[in-house]
Amino acid sequence: MLHSSIPPHLLASVRPGFSLPQGFYLDPTVFARDLDLLAAHWTFAGHVSELREPGDWVTIELDPESAIVVRGEDGELRAFANVCRHRGSRVCIAARGRSAFLTCPYHAWSYELDGRLRRAREMPAGFDPADYGLKRLPLREIGGLVFVAFAPDPPALEQGVPALERMLNHFAWPTARIAERRAYTVAANWKLAMENYHECYHCAPAHPEFARLHALARPNNRSLSDEPDVLSGLADFEDWEADRLDREVVRVMRSHLVASCETGSRDGRRLAPPMGEGGRREDGLVVFAEVGPLSAFLAYPDHGVIYRFIPREPLRTEMEVIWLVEGSAEAGRDYDPEALVWLWEVTTIADKTIIERNQAGVRSRAYEPGPFSLMEPGTRQYVDRYVAEFAAHEPATA
Numbered sequence: 164m165l166h167s168s169i170p171p172h173l174l175a176s177v178r179p180g181f182s183l184p185q186g187f188y189l190d191p192t193v194f195a196r197d198l199d200l201l202a203a204h205w206t207f208a209g210h211v212s213e214l215r216e217p218g219d220w221v222t223i224e225l226d227p228e229s230a231i232v233v234r235g236e237d238g239e240l241r242a243f244a245n246v247c248r249h250r251g252s253r254v255c256i257a258a259r260g261r262s263a264f265l266t267c268p269y270h271a272w273s274y275e276l277d278g279r280l281r282r283a284r285e286m287p288a289g290f291d292p293a294d295y296g297l298k299r300l301p302l303r304e305i306g307g308l309v310f311v312a313f314a315p316d317p318p319a320l321e322q323g324v325p326a327l328e329r330m331l332n333h334f335a336w337p338t339a340r341i342a343e344r345r346a347y348t349v350a351a352n353w354k355l356a357m358e359n360y361h362e363c364y365h366c367a368p369a370h371p372e373f374a375r376l377h378a379l380a381r382p383n384n385r386s387l388s389d390e391p392d393v394l395s396g397l398a399d400f401e402d403w404e405a406d407r408l409d410r411e412v413v414r415v416m417r418s419h420l421v422a423s424c425e426t427g428s429r430d431g432r433r434l435a436p437p438m439g440e441g442g443r444r445e446d447g448l449v450v451f452a453e454v455g456p457l458s459a460f461l462a463y464p465d466h467g468v469i470y471r472f473i474p475r476e477p478l479r480t481e482m483e484v485i486w487l488v489e490g491s492a493e494a495g496r497d498y499d500p501e502a503l504v505w506l507w508e509v510t511t512i513a514d515k516t517i518i519e520r521n522q523a524g525v526r527s528r529a530y531e532p533g534p535f536s537l538m539e540p541g542t543r544q545y546v547d548r549y550v551a552e553f554a555a556h557e558p559a560t561a
């Protein structure tokens with residue numbers, strides 16, 4: 164029984180307003196339950212530019228799960244469990260590809276792009292291929308971003324969709340293209356990476372490059388007014404309350420760059436052609452968004468950044484960063500790829516260092532939960548929601 168092996172005192176020892184007790188960051192049984200909990204959520208799987216043509220597919224992993232997202236001959240996007248219905252092999256092995264059928268590499272069972280089994284050799288009489296299609300998973304496309312859940316009945320997304328769609332359409336993300344993609348492995352529990360992502364208390368000491376450009380790094384300068392932007396309809400939106408576990412975490416938050424900066428770049432000047440209407444008229448605005456517990460997005464006027472966190476082991480997390488540019492922009496002609504990635508590369512490498520130092524201290528016998536500052540409300544909310552879910556979650560494998 165999975166949940167019986169969770170130390171019984173662990174939840175009882177959580178102190179509101181403080182970081183979590185040590186076991187949450189180290190215990191392999193907690194990690195296994197975390198993966199089960201995360202599988203039920205919406206996770207970013209890909210950008211539509213990777214999935215334009217019939218037969219285009221991407222895979223996304225969240226151990227022990229893996230999903231295939233594929234564009235069908237009928238133009239529809241579908242998500243399937245990446246588990247062969249013969250004896251269970253992974254079907255798609257690469258991160259992305261294009262093929263007319265999905266063929267399992269083990270014994271060559273072959274599936275149509277809509278998941279139906281089309282061919283299985285030497286099967287006995289009475290075998291009906293109709294019984295052995297790939298298993299469907301929930302999928303949602305919002306403003307050019309494709310999300311999947313690894314379990315049926317993920318939390319409701321609906322309430323956040325209008326704010327997200329407005330933001331993503333304003334910055335033309337549905338027609339954007341991927342310019343660069345980098346992965347960073349962090350030797351730390353995924354929750355330390357997420358806690359770090361949700362506060363800017365560390366920005367001034369750890370990220371001089373970011374802090375020089377973003378008002379968010381300063382106390383009491385977190386966001387614009389609550390008034391929606393009258394022209395674009397953009398407004399801040401938050402939905403991640405710990406008492407609404409039936410609703411997915413969705414957040415859209417507008418913020419400023421410091422005066423005279425147009426975008427997130429080394430000199431504050433634009434790096435690439437404007438992205439949509441927002442790109443033409445929103446100098447100095449940056450919009451932060453989140454969907455579910457592991458996926459985050461930043462829209463600058465001239466580029467976008469997608470952040471995907473993938474827990475791999477109790478003390479190993481992958482952070483994948485994807486940079487978007489306007490759909491017709493070409494490297495070398497319209498932007499310099501190294502200049503484009505500079506800010507979030509230097510910031511992510513610094514985050515890796517500070518998160519790993521955090522993990523090192525949290526492993527010590529001297530560690531005890533410490534109090535959040537006034538500049539860590541996002542982290543406190545994140546932790547509160549996590550604890551509420553952890554307490555309520557019934558592991559599927561228990």
Ligand code: FES
Pocket residue numbers: 247248249250251252267268269270271272
């Ligand atoms: S496990 Fe896929 S064909 Fe045998």
Ligand SMILES: [Fe+2]
Pocket residue numbers: 359360365366369370510514
């Ligand atoms: Fe950071």
